[in-house]
Every structure is written in structure tokens, then in C-alpha cells.
Amino acid sequence: MGNETPVAPRDGKITLTLNGTPFFLRGNARETIQVESARKVIANSIDDFTQVQGNNNWQLGYFEFGSAPDTLSTKDFREMECKITSWGFSWA
Secondary structure, three states, rough: OOOOOOOOOOOOOOOOOOOOOOOOOOOOOOOOOOOOOOOOOOOOOOOOOOOOOHHHOOOEEEEOOOHHHHHHHHHEEOOOOOEEEEEEEEOO
């Protein structure tokens, strides 16, 4: 399953660097705290996704523009429509 890695307290604390790999903590933990990171999630299309436009402040669509893409505005945004069939859903 994995390797056992002993850790020792430093100044009475143990700090673990987490990533996408699961880990198992064996032993007693009095408390856990999340340390603030310089990286912040501002949007998550997986967690926030719904099949309804506007839910969780998401709109799925595209910009329609002519020859000057640097002049896009919100009026150029075209929302897509969720089509639900017996095969599932798609955006069109």
C-alpha cells in the first residue's frame, strides 16, 4: 500500500505537506489545522458544475466576435443550452 514514514515533532508540532496522494496517520492527533497557502481556488468547474445556467455563478457559453477579438464585451457572450436526452446531457 505504501511506505511507513516516521515523523518527529519540532517545537511540539508535526507539519505534513499534503498533495494528491492519500496518506494514513497512525497515532493520536490532538488537533489539526489548515495552514493558509499562497494558492487560492477561485473557481472549480468540477465541484460547482450543475446543469442549470447561472447556478453557483457559472455560465457556460462562448464569445461570438468578428475580426477584432480585443473588443469583446459581455454582449458578445452566447450562453449554451443544456440538452438532456436518454443518452445523457450535452451543451449546445
